[in-house]
Amino acid sequence: MRIAERIEAEALELAVLGVRDNGTELNMALKAEPGSAAGTFRYYAEALDKVAGEVAPTAADVLGLVQRAPVGVVAAIVPWNFPLMIGAWKLAPALAMGNSVVLKPAESASLSLLRLAEICADCGLPDGVLNVVTGSGAQTGAALAEHMDVDVMVFTGSGATGRRLLEASARSNLKRCYLELGGKSPNIVFADARDLDHAAKVSAMGIFRNSGQVCVAGSRLLVEASIHDEFVERLKAHAEALKVGDPLDLSSQIGAVNSEGQLAANLAHVVKAVAEGGEVVCGGDRILTETGGSYMAPTIVTGVRQQASLFQKEVFGPVLSVTPFETEDQALQLANATDYGLAAGVWTADLSRAHRCVARIRAGVVHVNTYGGADNTVPLGGVGQSGNGHDKSLHALDKYVDLKTAWIQL
Known part of the structure; x- marks a missing residue:
């Protein structure tokens, strides 16, 4: 919640940082970047005490529990068009579920996400839980995709890069990859x-x-x-x-x-x-x-x-x-x-x-009878070569947890 408040307090500065990087018109950037990012952090903060495990309908002498456990380390690669908004879509649910995140911005649009990392640290996020690492896709992105300690990879960008991330997953530790690859809508x-x-x-x-x-x-x-x-x-x-x-x-x-x-x-x-x-x-x-x-x-x-x-x-x-x-x-x-x-x-x-x-x-x-616009209550994801997995909504949390079953003999 403090992160959301700080984003709102610095909305103009954050929007201008993004505009200087990617050229989005300022009126849109204010709403789509800090406005959306603040709302996303607040949404997942409010969702935390609404997410619970399950009690399975087992036999009378057995208790079956389904628990959600953090996956561990999430690597997120985000594009240049809306870095703060899309970065928040990845960061907030991943952090809310107890994971650490290494986030790589696009080479041409990193300023607002570097500032977000400073805001998160100022708001009390422990050192090392969020790391924003700049660099090229060929070097920094590839290093994350190949890394044996990355448990989940989330990416928004081109289909060609998405395919390379899947190949890297197969070569390394079979990390789960969730890809949002654009469209021709x-x-x-x-x-x-x-x-x-x-x-x-x-x-x-x-x-x-x-x-x-x-x-x-x-x-x-x-x-x-x-x-x-x-x-x-x-x-x-x-x-x-x-x-x-x-x-x-x-x-x-x-x-x-x-x-x-x-x-x-x-x-x-x-x-x-x-x-x-x-x-x-x-x-x-x-x-x-x-x-x-x-x-x-x-x-x-x-x-x-x-x-x-x-x-x-x-x-x-x-x-x-x-x-x-x-x-x-x-x-x-x-x-x-x-x-x-x-x-x-x-x-x-x-x-x-x-x-x-x-x-x-x-x-x-x-x-x-409209086009564009949706809030955090509904998921955003595609089918076919537009990718897999979903950003936004409670469904996004599923990418960042492992399900663990406890089977207890009573």
């Missing part, structure tokens, strides 16, 4: 959606906030053909109205792309999309500013076919693919037509259709 808009302009505005922010650098971003827009042109025009208007600029300027709605390398990769995805038959209806290029920096205009590409790279591959940038559909069955087939399964969105006024879509979409999170 569908956002389905049916013609019966109540307010198309609201749906367009929320859908725009669902992909363009933080310059598209959000794992659950609604990066594949599927629109019923009868409203396709109208909806794209509404969406384009909202996208072009967004102010992209200095993330420390409170009037900026979209900040910077994380790096020059990421910006180049984003632009290359657009070039390939056009080569594969897509049409750029807005954005598609770099925004030049007086102060320099890596900025990209919110980009919408229509006519994206299922086989296209932009339909299948995660960009992790402000690039939205748009694909029309005719029927509900076709929409669901398209929604499930990638290797990923992290998040999804459905816009409809038909309650029965909403429930059918939630049931049939292969994803860990399905938003209905």
